[in-house]
Amino acid sequence: xxxxxxxxxxxLLVEDEAGDAQLVKMDLRxxxxxxxxxxxxxxxxxxxxxxxASTFDVLLLDLSLPDSxxxxxxxxxxxxxxxxxxIVLTGHDDTDFAxxxxxxxxxxxxxxxxxxxxxxxxxxxYALFRADMEARNNxxxxxxxxxxxxxxxxxxxxxxxxxxxxFTKLTGYSLAESIGQRPNQLTKSGLQDEVFYQTxxxxxxxxKHWRGELINKRKDGSLYHEELSIAPVQNRAGTITHxxxxxxxxxxRKQFEEQLQKLANTDPLTDLYNRRFFLDxxxxxxxxxxxxxxxxxxxxxIDLDYFKCVNDTYGHSTGDEVLRQVAHIxxxxxxxxxxxxxxxxxxxxxxxxxxxxxxxMVIAERLRQQMTTIAxxxxxxxxxxxxxxxxxxxxxxxxGDAVLKQADTxxxxxxxxxxxxxxxxxxxxxSTKDE
Numbered sequence: 001x002x003x004x005x006x007x008x009x010x011x012l013l014v015e016d017e018a019g020d021a022q023l024v025k026m027d028l029r030x031x032x033x034x035x036x037x038x039x040x041x042x043x044x045x046x047x048x049x050x051x052x053a054s055t056f057d058v059l060l061l062d063l064s065l066p067d068s069x070x071x072x073x074x075x076x077x078x079x080x081x082x083x084x085x086x087i088v089l090t091g092h093d094d095t096d097f098a099x100x101x102x103x104x105x106x107x108x109x110x111x112x113x114x115x116x117x118x119x120x121x122x123x124x125x126y127a128l129f130r131a132d133m134e135a136r137n138n139x140x141x142x143x144x145x146x147x148x149x150x151x152x153x154x155x156x157x158x159x160x161x162x163x164x165x166x167f168t169k170l171t172g173y174s175l176a177e178s179i180g181q182r183p184n185q186l187t188k189s190g191l192q193d194e195v196f197y198q199t200x201x202x203x204x205x206x207x208k209h210w211r212g213e214l215i216n217k218r219k220d221g222s223l224y225h226e227e228l229s230i231a232p233v234q235n236r237a238g239t240i241t242h243x244x245x246x247x248x249x250x251x252x253r254k255q256f257e258e259q260l261q262k263l264a265n266t267d268p269l270t271d272l273y274n275r276r277f278f279l280d281x282x283x284x285x286x287x288x289x290x291x292x293x294x295x296x297x298x299x300x301x302i303d304l305d306y307f308k309c310v311n312d313t314y315g316h317s318t319g320d321e322v323l324r325q326v327a328h329i330x331x332x333x334x335x336x337x338x339x340x341x342x343x344x345x346x347x348x349x350x351x352x353x354x355x356x357x358x359x360x361m362v363i364a365e366r367l368r369q370q371m372t373t374i375a376x377x378x379x380x381x382x383x384x385x386x387x388x389x390x391x392x393x394x395x396x397x398x399x400g401d402a403v404l405k406q407a408d409t410x411x412x413x414x415x416x417x418x419x420x421x422x423x424x425x426x427x428x429x430x431s432t433k434d435e
Contacts (some may be wrong), residue, residue, distance in 0.1 A: 001383075007035070008035045008036065008037045009034060009035065009036050009037070009057050009058065009124060009125075009128070010036075010039070010054070010055060010056045010057045010058075010059060011028065011035050011036050011037065011038045011039065011056065011058055011059075011124065012039050012041070012047070012050055012051075012056040012058070012059050012060070013025075013038055013039065013040045013041070013060045013295055014041055014042070014043070014044060014046075014047065014059065014060065014061050014062060014065065014077075015040065015042065015060070015062045015089065016042045016043065016062065016064070016065050016066055017062070019038050020062070020089070020112055020207045023112075024038065024060060024089070024120065025038050025040070026122060027120050027121070028120065028124075031118055031120075031121035032121075033116060034121050034124075034125060034139075036121070036124075037326070039056070041068050042065075042066070043065055043067045043068075044065050044067050044068045044073060044076055044080075045067050047077065047080045047081065048080060050113050051080070051081070054317050056081075056084060057084070057085075057086050057128060058084065058086075058087060058124050058128060059077060059081050059084055059085070059086045059087070059378075060087050060089055060120075060124075061073065061074065061077055061086050061087065061088055061089060061106075062088075062089045062090075062251070063088060063089075063090060063101075066263065070099055071101060074086065074088065074101055074104040074105050074106050075104050075105065077105075078104070078105035079201070083131065083135065084111050084131075084280060085107035085108075085127040085128060085130070085131045086105065086106045086107055087106065087108045087109065087110060087120075087123050087124060087127055088101045088106045088108070088110070089109075089110055089112055089332070090109055090110075090111060090112065090116075091111070091112045091128060092111075095284075096141075097297060106303055107127040107130060107131065108123045108126065108127050110123050120383065129245065138225060144164050144361065145164050147163060147164060147166055149166055149246050149247060149248050150163070150164065150166045150167035150169075150170045150171070150246070150247035150248075150249075151163065151164040151166065151167060151245070151246055151247070152164075152167055152178075152183065152244070152245040152247065153243070153244050153245075153289060154182075154183070154241070154242065154243045154244070154245070155241070155242055155243075156240055156241065158182045158183065158184075158243070159180055159181065159182055159183075160178045160179055160180065160181050160182070160183065161176055161179065161242070162175070162179075162365075163178045166247075167247065170218075170224070170226075170247060170249055171186060171187055171216075171218050171219060172218045172219030172220055173186050173187075173219050180290055183245070184197075187216040187217055187218070188216065188217065189214075189215050189217040191214075191215045191221055191223075192214050192215070196212075196214070200212070200230070204230050204243060205232075205238060205240070206231050207234065209229065209230065209231050209232075210228075210229065210230045211227070211228070211229040212227075212228060213225065213226065213227050213232075213250065214226055214228060215229070224249055224251045225249070225253075225254040226247050226248065226249060226250065227247075227248040227250045228245060228246070228247055228248075229245070229246045230243055230244070230245045230246075231243070231244050231245075231246075233372045250256075264276075264277075265277040267341070267342040269320060269323055269324065269342070270324055270326070270327035270342050271327065272327050272330065272331075272340050272341050272342045272348070273340065273341035273342075274337060274341060274342065275341065275342075275343045275344060275352055277341065278339065278341035278343065278349055278351065279400055281339050281351055282351060282400040283399070283400050284395055285297050285351060285394060286395075286396065286398070286399060286400055286403070287355065289394055289395065289396045290396035295354070296355060296356055296393070296394075297321060297351065297352060297353050297354065297355060297359065297391075297393075297394040298352045298355045298356075298359075298360040298391060298392065298393050298394060299349065299350070299351060299352070299391065299392050299394060299403050299404070299406075299407045300349065300350040300352065300360065300363070300364055300387050300389055300390070300391050301347070301348075301349055301389065301390040301391075301404070301407040301408055301410070301411040302326075302347070302348040302349070302350070302367070302387050302388070302411075303347050303348075303387065303388050303389075303411055303415070304322070304323075304326065304346035304385055304386075304387055305385065305386045305387060305388055305415075305419040305420060306385075306419075307319065307322070307345075307346035307385070308323070310322055310383060310385065313380065314378050314380060314383055318376060318378055318383055321376055322374065322376060322383065322385055323342070323346065325374045325376065326348065326371065326374070326387075327340070327342065327348075328369070329367065329370045329371060329373075329374070330348065330350065333367055333370055334350065334363070334364060334367075335352075335364075336353065337353045338350055338352050338353065338355070339351040349404075349407075350363075357391075357424060359392060360391050360393075360424070361391060361422060364389045364391055364422040365422050367387070367389065368386075368387055368389055368420065368421075368422050371386060371387045372384070372385075372386060372420075373412040386419060386420035387420070388411055388414040388415045388419050388420065388421055388422075389411065389414060389421070389422040389423070390407045390408060390409065390410030390411025390412070390413065390423055390425065391407060391410055391422065391423065391424045391425065392406035392407040392409075392410055392420075392424070392425040393425075406425040407425060408422040409425055410424060410425035413425075
């Protein structure tokens with residue numbers, strides 16, 4: 001309840017002594033800056049009827065009543081009035097007794113006959129203020145508990161003091177399992193390096209907000225992508241006391257982004273890289289060779305011999321299967337660092353990183369021979385193919401288009417030599433068959 005000057009504070013007084021009840025009423029009538037409306041009853045059993053008939057802000061409760069006595073009176077009253085603050089009226093100036101009353105659910109206590117200096121009015125006002133703050137805090141906690149994103153609170157030693165249910169759903173760790181642990185003891189995947197965490201802590205220890213993406217690990221060992229934001233909490237002196245982290249599971253978004261990236265970079269039929277991606281990789285590799293001496297790379301151009309005849313004779317679905325078989329051989333035969341692509345139609349290209357001329361021609365011959373093993377059953381007969389391959393060296397002095405032209409020249413030299421050949425491009429515009 002937020003008390004303002006134009007509101008009356010509604011008091012329910014439970015007191016079986018008429019004289020004491022009159023003293024309470026008199027004291028509240030004389031209270032400065034506050035207006036009170038007092039309803040007086042003499043027993044605990046009358047409370048429910050009063051609550052049905054009217055609304056009250058605070059309960060003043062004597063502990064010695066005809067139908068209840070002692071601290072049990074506080075417990076019974078709490079069940080009746082719920083969140084309404086209870087102020088105990090007692091004739092005992094006993095600190096231990098007062099503490100027990102507070103533990104039983106009372107918001108405060110006041111000694112009878114010691115109402116001077118607005119003591120009772122102040123106790124009521126402060127009890128209402130605390131109740132309002134508690135309700136506000138409960139609302140905030142309920143909001144945090146209901147939040148869809150994982151929320152975690154740690155102290156300055158990074159030990160967890162609280163997590164919400166969304167954190168448990170995200171990570172698999174309950175509140176009980178999390179309290180006292182550090183986040184890196186629970187969810188660290190090891191996929192971020194120490195520099196990442198040093199930067200994170202460097203920011204938040206300076207009082208800065210931090211936001212970033214990382215890969216963490218659930219209790220069951222599975223990995224997930226997370227967007228994490230961390231805010232330092234400072235006290236009035238400006239000292240950091242806690243950190244609040246908000247965790248958003250972005251695994252689906254990352255998967256969608258990867259799918260989009262794959263669609264943009266790969267050929268849908270063969271699942272190899274497409275022309276655009278390959279040309280970008282070729283440009284990057286050429287730039288790398290310009291920066292580092294004594295590095296080498298080569299390019300292979302592969303064309304299926306008489307592929308048009310395959311489509312015309314056996315149909316385009318069979319032709320598509322041939323292309324998929326070629327792609328499969330490329331993936332199975334090449335090194336993991338090599339970059340194979342389908343440039344279009346029956347034309348393929350391979351970027352061989354770190355390959356010399358001899359290495360390149362060995363790979364080219366291996367691929368050429370592997371292609372001859374393709375055999376696709378068809379009602380008109382088994383479909384077999386051969387390939388022609390042209391090869392050229394990458395150079396810091398040549399751009400990607402120039403290297404492609406050189407490899408293409410070598411490819412046509414292989415075709416002119418009778419197809420099913422591998423040829424290397426030489427600078428003097430001469431291509432020779434690999435022996």
